[in-house]
Structures are given as C-alpha cells and as structure tokens.
Amino acid sequence: MKKFPKYGQRLTSVGRKWHGARFEDDPHFDYKNHVHVTQLPEPGGKHQLETLMGEFIAQDWDLSKPLWEMLIVENYEDEDGAECALIVRGHHTLADGQGFVISQLYMTSYHDELVNMMSSSAEAVSAAETGTVTPSSVHPLLKPLDRLSEPSNVLIAPLVQLFLASVFWISYALTLAVSFGYSTYHLVLDVFLCACTAWRVEMLTAPQPHGAARTKLKEFASSASMSMQDVRTCQKAFSGRRMGAEKDGKHRRGHVTVNDVMCAVMADVLGDEIRSKPVDFTLWGRVKRALAKVLPSPIGFFIPISIRSPGDWSMRNLSTGWLVYLYPSPPSNLPAPSVPTLHQHIHTCRTALTSLKHSLWPRIFFYIIQATGQVPVLYFGLTSVNALKKRVIGPIVDASLRSFPVILTNVPGPAKKPVTLEGMQVVRWTALPPQGGKGTVGMGLISYAGSMCISVAADRVPASAGVARRLCERFEERFREYVRAAEQVLDEVKGE
Incomplete structure (x- = not known):
C-alpha cells in the first residue's frame, strides 16, 4: 500500500462540471472488502476454475470502494501441480495493464530483479539524453572516445558529453520526423480498412438482440x-x-x-x-x-x-x-x-x-x-x-x-x-x-x-x-x- 497507494483509494467526483474524476483515500478502507476466499465445486479442476473466472469478471463494480478484488481459491488442482489459485481483477481507471503487472510482481520473489530493471532502464535513458553514456555503447566506431569521456579529462570530457547528447537529440528529431510521415501514411491505410470493415465486422460470438x-x-x-x-x-x-x-x-x-x-x-x-x-x-x-x-x-x-x-x-x-x-x-x-x-x-x-x-x-x-x-x-x-x-x-x-x-x-x-x-x-x-x-x-x-x-x-x-x-x-x-x-x-x- 505504501508503494502503490492507489490500492487504498476510491474514485470520486464522477461527472462533476468543473473538474474531472479523481482518486481520494478511502477513509473506510478494509482489505477484507477486497480479498475473499472460496472453494470450487468438485473435482476442483481447470473447468471449474474457468467457470468461476467467467462469473468473477462479470460482476459489477462498487464505485464506493477501491476498484480491485482478489479471490483465493483453496481447493484448485491441475496437471501442472498447482494446489490453489489466486484471481485478481482491477478496473482500468485504477491503472493500465503494465501498472497492474508491476504492482503484482513487486510482491513476489521477482521484487529485486524488477527494481533493478526499472532503475537501470531509467538510468540508461537519462544517460543517453544527457550524453553521459559510454561512447562505444552508442557505436563501436566511437570506442576511441571512451578514454576522452572519463571524468579525469576535465577539459575534453564535457565536449564529448555535449557531442553525444547532440547526436542523441538530432537522431531523435530525425527519427520523429520520419516516423511521423510513415505513421501518417499508415494512418490513411488504417482509416481505409476501418471504413471497409467497421460496419460489417464479423464477431466471434453469436449476435445479441x-x-x-x-x-x-x-x-x-x-x-x-x-x-x-x-x-x-x-x-x-x-x-x-x-x-x-x-x-x-x-x-x-x-x-x-x-x-x-x-x-x-x-x-x-x-x-x-x-x-x-x-x-x-x-x-x-x-x-x-x-x-x-x-x-x-x-x-x-x-x-x-x-x-x-x-x-x-x-x-x-x-x-x-x-x-x-x-x-x-x-x-x-x-x-x-x-x-x-x-x-x-x-x-x-x-x-x-x-x-x-x-x-x-x-x-x-x-x-x-x-x-x-x-x-x-x-x-x-x-x-x-x-x-x-x-x-x-x-x-x-x-x-x-x-x-x-x-x-x-x-x-x-x-x-x-x-x-x-x-x-x-x-x-x-x-x-x-x-x-x-x-x-x-x-x-x-x-x-x-x-x-x-x-x-x-x-x-x-x-x-x-x-x-x-x-x-x-x-x-x-x-x-x-x-x-x-x-x-x-x-x-x-x-x-x-
């Protein structure tokens, strides 16, 4: 809850005139309202679990509480060796899919690796933007600049850093320009295909009245x-x-x-x-x-x-x-x-x-x-x-x-x-x-x-x-x- 406080917040101010909906701490938050224990009917296998899943995801949301639920299934067994099941669902106003996955993995043994991965990714992007990256990691031909970029080279290192930062931002701008043209071309194609199919789409489920x-x-x-x-x-x-x-x-x-x-x-x-x-x-x-x-x-x-x-x-x-x-x-x-x-x-x-x-x-x-x-x-x-x-x-x-x-x-x-x-x-x-x-x-x-x-x-x-x-x-x-x-x-x- 300290790392991800939204799990203790509820959605408020829905439909207000002068500002959008917002999340506020739920003063009555109790995890017992969100974590439930259940058992499957016999034999407690995959078919019974999938039926329960269908019923669980079909339930309406209670907007007066934080928008997540957890269901612990005690008697589930399958051929993979599972002895129980844990089902979690969350509303997309709470977070996107990646946010949910990150918060769930944070609670597992993957915690340390996840923290290292998140921090190293942020550091790598920051280093590229500021030019503090090692020159040879940008391109092997820049390896001779590695020694010049060391902090001990007080006069030359800042120039190398400025050069690398300039290379990054110029490349970024050029890539952005090319990507915009490429994206616009495919946008036109997608709009055409959407116009051809949207009104006669073949659904995978049978028609509803x-x-x-x-x-x-x-x-x-x-x-x-x-x-x-x-x-x-x-x-x-x-x-x-x-x-x-x-x-x-x-x-x-x-x-x-x-x-x-x-x-x-x-x-x-x-x-x-x-x-x-x-x-x-x-x-x-x-x-x-x-x-x-x-x-x-x-x-x-x-x-x-x-x-x-x-x-x-x-x-x-x-x-x-x-x-x-x-x-x-x-x-x-x-x-x-x-x-x-x-x-x-x-x-x-x-x-x-x-x-x-x-x-x-x-x-x-x-x-x-x-x-x-x-x-x-x-x-x-x-x-x-x-x-x-x-x-x-x-x-x-x-x-x-x-x-x-x-x-x-x-x-x-x-x-x-x-x-x-x-x-x-x-x-x-x-x-x-x-x-x-x-x-x-x-x-x-x-x-x-x-x-x-x-x-x-x-x-x-x-x-x-x-x-x-x-x-x-x-x-x-x-x-x-x-x-x-x-x-x-x-x-x-x-x-x-």
Whole structure:
C-alpha cells in the first residue's frame, strides 16, 4: 500500500462540471472488502476454475470502494501441480495493464530483479539524453572516445558529453520526423480498412438482440502452456526473406518477433472460427458475403500500447491503443498449411505489427484525449451538450467499440524461471485485457517461466457457447502446425 497507494483509494467526483474524476483515500478502507476466499465445486479442476473466472469478471463494480478484488481459491488442482489459485481483477481507471503487472510482481520473489530493471532502464535513458553514456555503447566506431569521456579529462570530457547528447537529440528529431510521415501514411491505410470493415465486422460470438442490453454473462478459458523454445524454432525458421536464414540464431534483416509469430497464429485461429459459424441466410448476411468478395476483409485487432516511461512506478493508466488489420492464411484443403504460405503469412503480419509499433498517432491521440478530458465542462456543462452526448457521442463511442472483434494484449512476465509469492511457487500465470463493445472478445498473451499461453474472455451467448474454449484449443492445434512446419524448414536447411 505504501508503494502503490492507489490500492487504498476510491474514485470520486464522477461527472462533476468543473473538474474531472479523481482518486481520494478511502477513509473506510478494509482489505477484507477486497480479498475473499472460496472453494470450487468438485473435482476442483481447470473447468471449474474457468467457470468461476467467467462469473468473477462479470460482476459489477462498487464505485464506493477501491476498484480491485482478489479471490483465493483453496481447493484448485491441475496437471501442472498447482494446489490453489489466486484471481485478481482491477478496473482500468485504477491503472493500465503494465501498472497492474508491476504492482503484482513487486510482491513476489521477482521484487529485486524488477527494481533493478526499472532503475537501470531509467538510468540508461537519462544517460543517453544527457550524453553521459559510454561512447562505444552508442557505436563501436566511437570506442576511441571512451578514454576522452572519463571524468579525469576535465577539459575534453564535457565536449564529448555535449557531442553525444547532440547526436542523441538530432537522431531523435530525425527519427520523429520520419516516423511521423510513415505513421501518417499508415494512418490513411488504417482509416481505409476501418471504413471497409467497421460496419460489417464479423464477431466471434453469436449476435445479441438488437437494441437489447448487453448480456452480463461471461465465459473464460486459457490454453495449455506452449514452450518458448518452440516459438524460437518458428523464429529461426521463418525470419528473413529466405526461410531458415536465422538457423544459427543470429538476428538478420526480416527478423520476426514472438508477437509476429503468435499474432499470425491468432489471425488463423480467428479466421477458422469465423468461417465455422453457421451461414447467415438473411438479406444482410447475403449482402456481407457479396461485399467480402470485392472489399478487403481483414480481421481488426485492437492492441493496447504502453507509453509508460522507463522507471515509472505510478499506478496511472498510461496506455493508448490502435487497430491493426491482419489477414488469416488462405483456407486450404491440405491437412496442414504449406510452409511457403506460413512464411509469407508471418511476414505480412510482421509488416502490419511493425507499422503499429512505430506509429506516433496512438500517442498523439492519447495526449489529445488527456488534454480535452481535463475540461469536463465541455462535455457535461450544458443540458444541450448532455443531450448531444446521449444521442450522438454515446452511439458513436459504442459503434467504435464494436468496430473490431478482438482486443489483444501481450504481457511479458518473468521469462526465465518461476517466481514465488509468500514462499509458494507460481506455477502458471495468465493475464487478460478488458473486452470492447458488445460481442467483442478479450485475449491475452503472456510469457512466463519459459512458456507462453493465451487467455480468452467473451460474452456468454447460448448460440456461441464455448467460444473461449474453442479459440484456445484451435490456438494450441494451429501453433503445433507452425512448429512442425518450422522444424521441417530447419531440417531441410541443416541438410543443405
């Protein structure tokens, strides 16, 4: 609580005319209102835990208390050796995903490593900005300047420092200018794709009655753990313009990241799920199928993006987000996708994700919203504005949150070994983003202790019941196909 005081604060002043909502200390804070103990029905396995998770995340929030809850499940057991489970949920007004993860890891055996990582990241950025970094760490050709930059060189060291700081800020300015042009180009493409798909998006869950309130029921599922070694096998096989170019593990041009591989798999999984849905023979269903033949029909993924500065421990929501459009691999009658098809598919996803990674517009829009959000009178001050908000702004926001089927986030956890919490080893760790609008799905990718898994939350609708579990199972199966194809590539390259 001392390190992260927001856990003891509640949200107040919601809807005030002259200032925005704010957090204030809860004078009646009691951890017993937030930490609960429960037991699963027999046999107390994964299915029962996932059912409980769906019920837990569907509960309404009590705005009179700090917006977080913890559920200790005493009798959970699984094949990984777990003997209990700990479920934590928090409202996004409290913090962003990275803020929650940092605060949770702070309580574990990962504490010291986390503190060192946060401080070293902040120090590295500060050193680059002020020119106090070692010249050879900037570029090997600057190694002769290392001796001149030592503090003992009273006259020359400040000049070297000024030179390095100038190099950093000039490079930063040039990168910013190029990135802005590149980002604007892709912004136009994204707006075009959004205009083509937002009004005919294919949701993964069955339609809910038009005009009716969104169902409050949720379903949750998580996949089995997948080895990071298998992910690296895919990276080695599919990185570069030529398959197997990174068989020695060295990064080369066209290197694919973990996210590139996993998002390519995810696009295939969602494409398969959409194709497996019952055919809609209504007039609108026929129109959508006809339009899909002439208009681009990628799957829209809304991906949260952290803009948290290195070393920032605050529990603030410092995240923005953007849409990235990914195409699934073309359907095939073969029992497994062809290797060249997978290679091309992964690099198509890589191109889209690289554009997202370097785009400035998500950050720009974040600061615009932050600036205008500090003047609530613009939105709540007048009766006419309130009517406009209800009849125009509200429907636009609602439609925007339903203009894509998936919110997907990637959470990098402690990668090398499991952590412990109060002396107990954390066998498995999953994370999940919130859902978007009506019918959307929330998906989380998390790497932890040498493995990776996905989690899925969806609206529970009878006509699409079990969609969260199906997506996880499809992901496991599709990932195995990628690994087999990657192993085939590496075997062929080894034999050359």
